[in-house]
Amino acid sequence: MLTVFGSTALDTIRTPKKTLKDVLGGAATFAAISASNFVDTGLIAVVGKDFPKEYHQILSKYLDLKGLTIKEGKTFRYDGSYDKTLSTRETLKTELNVLADFKPTVPEEYKKSQFVYLANNDPDQNSALIKEFDKVKFSMCDTIEFWISTKRESVIKMIKAVDAVVINDEEAKLLTKEFNLIKCAKKIMEWGAKYVIIxxxxxxxxxxxxxxxxxxxxxxxxxxxxxxxxxxSFAGAMIGYLASKNSINSAEIKKAVVYGNVLGSFAVEKYGLDGLLQIKKQTLQNESSYMKR
Amino acid sequence: MLTVFGSTALDTIRTPKKTLKDVLGGAATFAAISASNFVDTGLIAVVGKDFPKEYHQILSKYLDLKGLTIKEGKTFRYDGSYDKTLSTRETLKTELNVLADFKPTVPEEYKKSQFVYLANNDPDQNSALIKEFDKVKFSMCDTIEFWISTKRESVIKMIKAVDAVVINDEEAKLLTKEFNLIKCAKKIMEWGAKYVIIxxxxxxxxxxxxxxxxxxxxxxxxxxxxxxxxxxSFAGAMIGYLASKNSINSAEIKKAVVYGNVLGSFAVEKYGLDGLLQIKKQTLQNESSYMKR
Incomplete structure (x- = not known):
């Protein structure tokens, strides 16, 4: 089994062609639903009383929700706008709401998870949470510019506490203060990660x-x-595939990366979560064998 | 046999760690020397009387120079400066010198070349020159921002006259006025190129x-x-490999692209041409089989 911890959000996404208002999103939501293509996945997250019933139904169709807390107050909201080439996003608003003072705990049933993904989140909270698992075989985290800029030392501490770091290229450069991606990866490995995926x-x-x-x-x-x-979605597919094989040997982890790239591509073809929710098993296999050619 | 047409230059290259003054360079020089790892390569270019004897010796060691004109005047000079990340280059000076009124002709012995590479150059001159070859099986061209900005229609005409276009991503976007690389390639193929390599x-x-x-x-x-x-170097290796196989079937052209990537990587590891001049056959094979994994 795989456990994913992180944010579930109501996103407002402004693209050149369309604006989506308060749609189901959040790093943990994408990662967990992506992972659920491969393995049973539990989600640890928090939403407010305003969280729409239909979104709860979507989550419950794909995920185990014993770890989902519904709290008094409003759900975490994110509002961002893409430029016309879809290559840069400007954050217009972030409302933490119920996320602000959330104290996550790991349900008893999840403590035996051998695979744990810490989605982008406060690095101190991630470092604390991973200690609650008893039998972790493979843990992975992500992070973003906000945490690197405000809590760099905590990010480095979090990296020490996990097996793998998945991070985008610009954030890897920002975090390590290096330009070259090999140098970035080496530095992150020196900090304690065994695997670095840029x-x-x-x-x-x-x-x-x-x-x-x-x-x-x-x-x-x-x-x-x-x-x-x-x-x-990349990260979720990667760790979801590994959890399904219950293995992290070098052949499987390479395949996991291929699945990561494929699921990442599904995500961007449709608006919001739709790309992930409409995946058919046959398509998944076709695309992945294309990539492994 | 392969014929490469384009510029041979004396480059001043300013990098964060080192400045090189008046070193042997030029698009055709890099492409032809890269190609010469695979096949006999003839160079059509012009230099001035100031072209150093040692550079002439280097060229003659790797290339057939029947197409090299030595003209009264100074050699084409380029001066450019890289930023600290080596990702953007600013052009400080371009002195066309002997290149300005050069009227290239194809030596009789080259007219039977089945493979012809038109390196970055005035697109009208490229379009005229390709007509002088009698038995072309595969021709390829490159272009840069300067020609796209000043002679876009001529660039499109040149594309109609060749089989393949090799172009970098930013220039493909500029040329086609599209953001997406698949859309860029489709447009270039509509203009008449059978192969587009971005x-x-x-x-x-x-x-x-x-x-x-x-x-x-x-x-x-x-x-x-x-x-x-x-x-x-990428383009030269690609067409050089194809010329050595005298084939453009789909398996060979894929291998050609792998060699293109490998030779491009050799070029950037050393200053100026040194990366290309120091290639050992064994290394070339090792790197390429790594890439084809």
Whole structure:
């Protein structure tokens, strides 16, 4: 079983063609639903009393929700706007709401999870939470610019506490203060991560472990409509696949990265979560064998 | 046999760590020397009387120079400066000198060349020159921002006159006025190119032909010192490999792209041409089989 911890949000996403208001989103939501294509996945997150029933139904269709807390107050909200090339996003508003003083706990049933993904989140909270699991075989975290800029030392501490870091290229450079991605990865490995996976958006990814560099191309798409959640979907697919195999040998982890790239590409083809919710098993296999050619 | 047409230059290259003054460079020089790893290569270019004897010796060691004109006057000079991340280059000075009124002709012995590469150059001159070849099986051109901005219609005319276009991602977007690389490639194919190869620097490349997209990762390097000539080395290796096989079937053209990426990576590891001049056959094979994994 896999446990995913992080944010579930109501997103307002402004793209050149369409604006989505208060749609189901959040790093943990994308990661967990992506992972659920491969393995039973439990979600640890919090939402407010305003969280729409239909979204709760979507989550419960794909995920185990013993870890989902429904609290008095409003759900975490994010509002962001993409430029016309969909390559940069400006944050217009972040309302933490119920997330602000959330004290996550791990349900008893999840404590035996061998695979744990700490989605982008306060690094101190991530570092504390991972200690509550008894039998972790493989843990992975992500982080973003906000935490690197405000709590860099805590991010580095979190990295020490996990096996793998999945991070995008610009954030890897910001975190390590290096320009070259190999140098970035080496520094993150020196801090204690055994695996570093640098996501490069449409250009795919680079995975580093031991003295191996495993590059993977991105899956080229002609019609990208909404990049939101692509990186989270990548991470979720990667750890979801590994959990389904209950293995982290080098062949499986390479395949996991290929699935990461494929699911990331599904996410951006539709608005919001729709790309992930409409995946058919056959398509998943076709795309992945294309990538592994 | 392969013929390469384009500029041979004396470059001044300013990198964060080192400045090179009046070193041997030029798009055709890089492309032809890169190609010469695979096949006999003839160079059509012009230099001035000031062209150093030692540079002439280097060229003559790797290339057939029947097409090299030595003219009264000074050699074409380029002066450019990289930023500290080596990702953007500012042009400080371009002195066309002998290139300004050069009227290239194709030596009789070259007219039977089945493979012709038109390096970045005045598109009208490229379009005229390709007509002088009698038995072209595969021709390829490159172009840069300067020609797209000043002679876009001529660039499109040149594309109609060749089989393949190799172009970097930013220039493909500028030329086609599209953001998405698949859309860029489709437009260039509509203009008449059968193959479009979009170079993405460290992120590798995408090749398009028929309804195929062939992505290729870049060869990751920890120490990049001088990106000058990487794209030209890519193109030269690609067409040089195809010429050596005298084939453009789909398996060979994919291998050609892999060699393109590998030779591009050699170019940036050393200053100026040194990366290309120091290639050992064994290294070339090792790196390429790594990429084809």
């Amino acid at each position: 996501k490069k958006g449409e250009h795919g990814s680079l995975m580093f472990f031991d003295d191996v560099i495993f590059p993977c191309v991105g899956f080229s798409l002609e019609d990208v409509v909404d990049p939101t959640g692509a990186g989270d | 170079k993405k620097g460290e992120h590798g490349s995408l090749m398009f032909f028929d309804d195929v997209i062939f992505p290729c990762v870049g060869f990751s390097l920890e120490d990049v010192v001088d990106p000058t000539g990487a794209g030209d």
